[in-house]
Amino acid sequence: MSKKKINIAVIGATGYTGLDLVFLLSKHPKVKILNLCATKKLGKNISFFDKRIKKNLPKISSVNSIEWKKLNLVFLSLPNGGAQKLIKKIYYKYKNIKFIDLSADFRIQDSNKYKKNYKVAHKAPSLLKDSIYSISEFVKKDISKFRIIANPGCYPTSIQLPLIPLIKKKLINIKDLTIDSKSGYSGAGKTFQKKFTHKNLYNSTFAYATKFHRHRVEIDQEITRLTNKKIQYTFNPHILPTFRGILSSIYVHLEKNSSSKKIRNELIRFYKKRSFIKILKLNSELGSGNVLNTNICEISICDTLVKNKVVIFSAIDNLVKGASGQAIQNMNLIYKFPETLGLK
Numbered sequence: 001m002s003k004k005k006i007n008i009a010v011i012g013a014t015g016y017t018g019l020d021l022v023f024l025l026s027k028h029p030k031v032k033i034l035n036l037c038a039t040k041k042l043g044k045n046i047s048f049f050d051k052r053i054k055k056n057l058p059k060i061s062s063v064n065s066i067e068w069k070k071l072n073l074v075f076l077s078l079p080n081g082g083a084q085k086l087i088k089k090i091y092y093k094y095k096n097i098k099f100i101d102l103s104a105d106f107r108i109q110d111s112n113k114y115k116k117n118y119k120v121a122h123k124a125p126s127l128l129k130d131s132i133y134s135i136s137e138f139v140k141k142d143i144s145k146f147r148i149i150a151n152p153g154c155y156p157t158s159i160q161l162p163l164i165p166l167i168k169k170k171l172i173n174i175k176d177l178t179i180d181s182k183s184g185y186s187g188a189g190k191t192f193q194k195k196f197t198h199k200n201l202y203n204s205t206f207a208y209a210t211k212f213h214r215h216r217v218e219i220d221q222e223i224t225r226l227t228n229k230k231i232q233y234t235f236n237p238h239i240l241p242t243f244r245g246i247l248s249s250i251y252v253h254l255e256k257n258s259s260s261k262k263i264r265n266e267l268i269r270f271y272k273k274r275s276f277i278k279i280l281k282l283n284s285e286l287g288s289g290n291v292l293n294t295n296i297c298e299i300s301i302c303d304t305l306v307k308n309k310v311v312i313f314s315a316i317d318n319l320v321k322g323a324s325g326q327a328i329q330n331m332n333l334i335y336k337f338p339e340t341l342g343l344k
Contacts, residue, residue: 006335007070009035011063011086012077016186017102019050021075021324026055028328028342030335034070037063068094073334075327077102080118087148088124098147098334100327106131106150107218117217133218135160136329136339137274138226144334151330152222154322155181155215155237158248158314160222161277162299165270166252167227171263173253177233181248182240183318184288206239213237244319245288250312251304260310264301275340276321276329286313293317295325295343 008025012018013036025031036046036058044060046053068090074097076083084105090097108114111125122128131148132139135157143149152160159179166172182205213235224230254263264282271277278298280286286300300313316322325343332339 005030005032006072007032007034008073008075009037009066009071010075011037013046014038014049015077017319017323018077020319021077021327022046023050023053024324024328024342026053026057030337030341033057035066036060068097071097073098073331075100080104081120084122084124087127091127100149100151100330102151102323102327106148107133108221113217117214133222134330136326136333137161137277139333149330151327153215153218154246154318156218157322157326158246158316159219161297162250162312162314164223164226165266166263167223167229169266170255171258171266173255174229174231176253177231178251179233179235179248181246182238183246184242184244185239186244186319202241204241207236210236244317245292246316246318246322247288248314252310252312254308254310260301260303267299286315288315291315291317293320295321295329297321
């Protein structure tokens with residue numbers, strides 16, 4: 001591992017995800033933070049927004065103040081649409097820079113599907129071919145060949161991690177899955193009160209987007225790409241009156257000659273060399289409590305009273321493994337750092 005540090009900027013540093021990203025990066029031994037950018041509160045210290053961040057870091061500044069030629073890597077934690085416009089401006093001018101985008105801007109490889117899903121035309125469709133979607137556990141060494149890394153969504157991360165190994169091994173029926181996911185409200189960003197206007201927001205559980213959620217396109221794309229299979233499923237997300245954490249409950253029918261024990265053993269085999277996936281004992285109860293503020297995904301396989309039907313529980317922290325932690329994990333893979341560096 002090289003002793004040289006990489007120079008980075010975080011654009012969108014003061015949102016929920018941006019702050020978690022800066023907090024983790026401030027303790028990473030292989031990075032030097034040159035810029036922390038936002039559109040408001042310019043000149044403030046990052047500790048004004050997050051008291052956990054003790055390190056002396058650059059003050060909040062405008063993107064216009066960045067000296068791009070000094071940077072190796074840029075993290076973008078912007079609302080959907082922001083990263084594609086910015087990357088388009090500088091991608092060819094500063095070929096030394098790699099980008100890790102935490103929004104949805106480069107997750108969907110088909111610009112027509114992006115437009116249909118997000119109701120706006122993609123501003124940099126020609127760059128989609130130069131990007132790679134990266135759940136860290138599924139990418140290979142080719143991640144370092146790409147300059148644009150599309151960091152996955154939080155719900156899709158919690159869903160794909162348990163399902164993809166099982167679909168590959170044909171252990172579950174892919175024609176009738178039920179996916180029930182519950183998230184803390186931080187997943188909707190700092191403007192979540194505008195998005196969720198139901199009564200007693202902080203004291204209730206709220207189901208939404210029953211017929212279609214925009215993360216479905218991402219889930220469908222990646223499961224088909226990685227397994228050559230198309231699954232049929234219902235997906236319903238919920239908002240919980242908690243700040244962070246996701247618990248996905250995935251109800252599946254077993255294929256012939258499959259069992260809950262075989263499912264668990266396959267997940268253990270698939271992830272045996274990966275540090276952030278923890279497979280619990282069979283029929284273990286599971287919540288998000290153990291994974292909060294970590295980059296861990298915990299998975300539990302539980303039998304049900306219905307013959308040949310099991311429920312797979314998957315828990316992550318939506319702001320860490322579902323966003324900032326996975327972004328740093330991807331950075332570690334790009335630069336061939338130990339995968340756990342800065343994330344233990």
